[in-house]
Amino acid sequence: MHPLDQFRAFTALIDAGLSEDDISARFFVSVSTVRQRLRLASVAPSLLEIYGEDGMSLEQLMAFTVNENHARQEQVWEQLSQTYQPSAHQIRRLLTEDAIPASDRRVRFIGLDAYVEAGGYVMRDLFSSDQDGWLQDPTLVEQLVNARLTTIAEEIGAEGWKWIETAIDLPYGCERGKRRITGTTVPLSDEEQAKLDALVEEYDGLGEQYQDGGDLPDEVDARLTEIDAGITALTQRPVTYDPEEQARAGVFVSLSHDGRLRVDRGYVRPEDEPAAEGAGDDDSQAGGIPSSGPTVSVGGQVQTGEQADDEDDAIRPLPDRLVSELTAERTLALRDVLANAPDAAFLALLHALCLSVFRSHVQAGCVQIGVTQAWLGNAAPNLRETSWSQSIQERHEQWADRLPSDPDELWSALAAMAHEEQMVLLAHCVSLGVNALFEANKGYDGRISAHGVAQRLAAADALAGVVGLDMAEAGWTPTVDNYLGRVTKPRIIEAVREAKGDATAVLIEHLKKGDMAREAERLLAGTGWLPEPLRLPQAEAEPEADEQVADLPDFLAGDGQFDQHEQHDAYAVAAE
Structure with missing residues (x-):
């Protein structure tokens, strides 16, 4: 069996x-x-x-x-x-x-149990133990890490520091250009010193008694662990700082490679140094702590005591997760529209072939040109229910039913098709290779880099221009669930102002976040407004004729060559 x-x-x-x-x-x-x-x-x-x-x-x-x-x-x-x-x-x-x-290290810092209690899912295979596995919700991990770092930063800030800068990874050399203040280690009291001496004496005595190298009895091993912890607690003494110096200094908080907390206290920024003598006694440059408490920065984002991120006037960058969701939908829409534009699909494929031939990209096997489909996974909710996904699936099933499964019979079936049918099939296959997805770069890991993602999105913009994709005409509209409820109030007001004008935007400025998002959804309906990741790139002005000729190589500057300002560049970038 x-x-x-x-x-x-x-x-x-x-x-x-x-x-x-x-x-x-x-x-x-x-x-x-x-x-x-x-x-x-x-x-x-x-x-x-x-x-x-x-x-x-x-x-x-x-x-x-x-x-x-x-x-x-x-x-x-x-x-x-x-x-x-x-x-x-x-x-x-x-x-x-x-x-x-x-x-x-992020998981070690927050603890696997805390992630599971917060609703996170852990993938495990048959080799994994309860403490192993892979956490499937990176966004939740980031939220838990930032929440704990914020709590720790607030506790450290209560010591009297002017600022706290916290991140998983602080920039290399972040302490450069800052003066380090030194504190005074609090000495042991007579009672603490006596306790430390007794623990050291007991530890040395047990070490001499069992120095033969044999296995320690369980109770002795447990006692040595307790003694070691007690000695560590007594020898790691707190440090006190001069209040005036501490009031102008700050603290760096980060994670070490094994997930342990790293705290570096006592750095003074140049702008917080004491004012020169005679600069004025009423000057506030002496580095006093603001009445609202220290400035806490977590992952480069400044936190306030009220955590009123939605209430300030600054328009913050869109969250990485939201940009990923929006570009996932755009990827499906691009695939769908490219499948209905065989000429553009053929040109994209031709460009890829030219890159392979003229840039010496060697692949093993016989004409191994394939379509690598980016797995969108859970990049955005309800992707399968979108009109683009259903259109792609229906078209794919129709071709799958029509094409023979045997490789030899497939050659004959393809050869028997009319040219128009071949082009339609080619467009469908090429369209499945579209990847216009934004991925947050958490550090170079050999698979993805910020430069690579930027190139991918630039090519997606060019391709969208080639096929004329307008996400608003394709059916996307801003709602509370897919955008408005996910961004700050200034972002909502900016969207209404762009779509309806200042007079309309003023009418919703007094509303709370939830009411503002719902009212904005009503106001933006039918306007065709799109967030930046979904907008069709604007065509640049054509260069002057003289500039075109000047930029061309000598062997292309003669008569009979096509104009450089036409869609050649856009097609080339799109195919890339």
Whole structure:
């Protein structure tokens, strides 16, 4: 019997109403083994068939259990099956590339239990313990980290510092140009000194008694741990600072590589140095603490005592998560509109081929030009319900039903198509490779960089211009759920002002955040207003004729060459 038959038998018995304990007793295996077999049976059916035909090892199959998304499992296998023998590690890495491992210092800092209690989901495979896994909600992790850092910063600020700068990673050299003040270590009292001497004497005595190197009894090992903790508490003495110096200095708070808190106190900025003698006694440059408390900065964002982010007048950058959601919808819309523009799709494909030929990009195999589909996953809610997604799926199913599954028959079917049909099919295939998704850069990890994302979005803008995509005409409209309820009040007012004018924007300035968002949704309906990530790029003014000729290479400046200012550049960037 193949192991797959056992997996399916366990599943059938569960469906029949038997419990895991019943199955365990019937097959003489442990309950944990039954659970593992049931978990393996939950892998995508197509992958189970491959495993049943010995096209995949058990270790590889077990790696797929880390992610329950069948479509993503199949996509990863199709991507890796081109290699000689993909390892379980490669499979697991791709399935969890958008998640945060439990070993990450941010997770160590907040604790895995705190993430789960806040509603976060942890992906685990059959190799993972309760303290292992991958956290699937990076946004929630960031929120929990920032919340705890804010609490810690406020506690440190109560010591009397002027400012607290907090971040997971502070900029390299952030302390440069700042004067470091020194404090005085609080000495031990006579009682504390006596206690420390007694602990040291006891520790040394136990060390001499068990110096033979044998295993320590459990009670002795526990006592040594207690003594070590007591010595540490007594020797790590608090430091006091001169109140006047402390009132003009600040503190850096960050995380070390293992998730422990790092606190560096006593840095004075140049602008907070004492005023020169005779500058005026009423000058406030002496560095006093504001009446509202110290200035707390978390991740580069200044926090106030009331946390009134929505109430200040500054228009802050859009949250990374929101930009990702908006560009995910734009990616689907671009795919849909490109599928209906065969000429643009053909040009995009031709440009990609030219890059491969003339830039010496060598690929193994025979004409291995493929479509790499960016997995949008949970980048935005309800993506499957959008009109663009439904249009893509319907078109894909129609072609899938029509095209033969046998590779040899596929050659004949494609050759028999009219040119117009071939172009339509080409456009559909190329459109699935569109990736206009914004991804927040959390530090270069070998997979994504800020420069790469910027190039991708620039190419998406050019492609949108080529196909004439207008997200408003395509059906997107701002609502409380997809935008207005996710941004600050100044952003809402700015949107209404851009769409309806100053007079209308003034009418909603007095409203609370929720009421303002709902009223803005009503006012913006039908106006065609779009946030920046969804707007069609504006065409730049054409250069003068003389400038065109001057910018052309000599061998292209002669007669018979096409004009540089036409859509050639836009097509080229779009295809890239």
